[in-house]
Amino acid sequence: MEPILSVEGLTKRFNQDKSSVLAVDNISFQLFSGDCLGIVGESSCGKSTTVNLITRLKDVDSGKIILNGIDITSAKGKSLHSVYQKMQMVFQFPQDSFNPHQKLNDAIIEPLINNGMSKREAKKQLPYLLDLVGLDLSLINNKYSYELSGGQCQRVAIARAIAIKPKILICDEATSALDVISQKQIVDLLKKLQKQFNLSIILITHDLSLVRQICNRVIVMYRGKIVEENSTNEILQNPQQEYTKLLIQSTV
Ligand SMILES: Nc1ncnc2c1ncn2[C@@H]1O[C@H](COP(=O)(O)OP(=O)(O)OP(=O)(O)O)[C@@H](O)[C@H]1O
């Protein structure tokens, strides 16, 4: 089976004042259709940088990113358009996904309009898209992101991300800023959408219980490197690396 996303030897160094940090150090992995891949590891180990490179929010120093068989390592401008048709991202702080001056109605349908749909047609999709994430149009109608709760806003961010039916959804700590009940609801929503649209998900998290609930495979990162990769069961029940054992112990 061909991977939907393949990352080969990805490397990124940042210069900070007089020193520099190797945020992502020669990492390679593959994501297959229908996978939910967890990326775990302590703060600063390079998780967000990895997905920021994959989604082309940052330029790589070296390595390759292959999306659906196409090399997108240096994709810019118009070719980024087709990248974002296939790959969408949901961030830690739901409000970050929205322009505070843009009404949520318009924000959700923006990707559809960018994709060539008329505004009228796109608007017709709103009730359906909101229904997918368990919200009613009356809740968001003519509102701005700051008028919603974090959990509601994250649902709207997910509705926006899946509006154009991407193949891959990347969630960077998408539930970390929420209370436990809202976290559980978002996880259940992601599971439902994954099945419904055969989405492949990359889930970045500190939370191993989240990984247990939703991921079928896990990558453990430490200081920019992948130190262990396996099925979720193997990682949680039979960790090979000392660092993974520590990570599991520290979360029980
Ligand atoms: N734009 C930047 N400029 C300079 N250094 C950066 C930049 N972005 C990230 N870094 C550094 O790269 C390293 C990896 O950061 P990254 O944000 O990828 O970690 P993370 O695993 O996502 O951490 P967290 O769990 O806290 O979100 C850190 O040392 C960080 O300080």
Ligand SMILES: [Mg+2]
């Ligand atoms: Mg991060």
